[in-house]
């Protein structure tokens with residue numbers, strides 16, 4: 264049986280599945296229940312001077328048949344007293360000494376940081392997470408993402424914390440910044456033991472078309488919220504990768520957060536260098552029980568691949584993530600339709616004709632709706648296979664022999680890249696494009 268244990272910057276846990284700091288970690292009751300269900304760690308709902316929250320406070324993007332494909336909140340840090348939280352933290356640690364309890368913190372002054380760090384250490388926390396991410400409310404008061412967006416300020420606070428902390432410190436970053444490496448470097452230079460990301464993305468999930476107020480609506484008004492859930496995973500994965508590939512940051516453990524719902528999501532974060540994952544929205548949606556399937560799935564993946572610990576595959580995808588300029592321009596794939604699987608919906612034809620490269624035709628013979636790929640027009644963009652509703656009906660087939668490699672970088676060095684607006688070396692030179700009049704050929708007379 265694979266070993267799921269982790270040692271994350273000195274914080275030990277029986278598995279890499281942690282609850283992110285959020286409503287599921289509001290209380291000792293919830294964290295005890297979660298550990299009992301199988302979670303390996305929990306980052307306590309951010310502690311600080313307790314707040315007053317609004318109602319309502321959550322919004323969602325439902326997409327197609329999926330509820331909460333994206334989730335948004337405008338709640339702040341804990342609204343419970345520090346004393347209550349610390350007492351419960353101590354109790355949880357007594358019952359679950361081998362599980363990771365991390366205290367998320369957000370305060371303002373150096374004195375407050377020093378005091379609250381002492382308090383959570385005394386309560387038995389295994390680590391501290393600095394919340395520099397909250398994109399609403401707290402940032403208006405100079406905390407949360409207001410710190411995460413100012414690398415110099417972030418570094419100063421990390422330095423204050425590192426001077427006094429006796430337990431590992433994780434710096435949690437905001438994605439609301441153009442270049443995640445800047446705060447990542449600031450955290451590293453401040454001496455942080457680890458980094459976690461992402462916190463929520465500043466967003467408006469929708470507008471009520473009767474009241475014209477943004478969701479979630481609070482007495483007829485609203486404000487930008489923090490976006491999370493399955494919709495944000497691609498952004499989180501990219502940011503984890505940015506840090507994991509940076510020479511000054513790559514040795515600092517990273518906890519991946521954002522849209523983790525299944526074991527596959529977790530494996531993707533680990534493959535990009537994460538040493539643990541944190542989950543919020545999926546637990547708010549489905550409850551603590553999802554961890555059973557996550558652990559079983561991860562174990563099965565490790566058995567299938569022959570891995571004994573998560574360190575056997577941590578970061579394994581990183582060598583395959585390169586810059587665009589190094590990709591092979593000689594690699595050539597084209598779409599291929601499996602006629603036996605095709606249901607004749609013609610979605611691929613519409614997508615390719617209107618949204619891509621006019622490389623699909625519908626045969627003229629009446630009754631036959633199975634489209635045909637015009638291979639010489641196909642640029643291998645993938646669009647048709649993405650829109651096709653039938654699994655494996657459109658596949659991309661390789662047409663080059665795999666022997667040649669020529670990148671934009673190589674071409675630049677060889678002085679072979681287009682340099683003027685009408686340069687003959689452009690990639691589209693000679694490629695089929697219908698005439699503008701062809702657009703009206705099938706025009707229906709609606710009058």
Ligand SMILES: Cc1cc2nc3c(=O)[nH]c(=O)nc-3n(C[C@H](O)[C@H](O)[C@H](O)COP(=O)(O)O)c2cc1C
Pocket residue numbers: 283284285286308309334335336338339340341367394396435461462463491492493495520521522523541542543544545
């Ligand atoms: C309702 C709600 C409250 C949150 N509160 C906190 C918080 O107090 N501290 C914090 O660091 N992050 C907070 N977060 C952010 C989560 O910890 C996490 O970074 C984010 O939701 C992305 O993960 P997910 O896609 O699994 O939800 C909150 C998120 C939600 C949805």
Ligand code: SF4
Pocket residue numbers: 597598614615619620621622623636640641642643644645646647648
């Ligand atoms: S891969 Fe792109 S260009 Fe080729 S047929 Fe599909 S949509 Fe058209």
Ligand code: SF4
Pocket residue numbers: 600604605606607608609610611612632633634650651652653656657
């Ligand atoms: S989208 Fe798929 S199922 Fe629909 S016509 Fe194209 S190949 Fe057939």
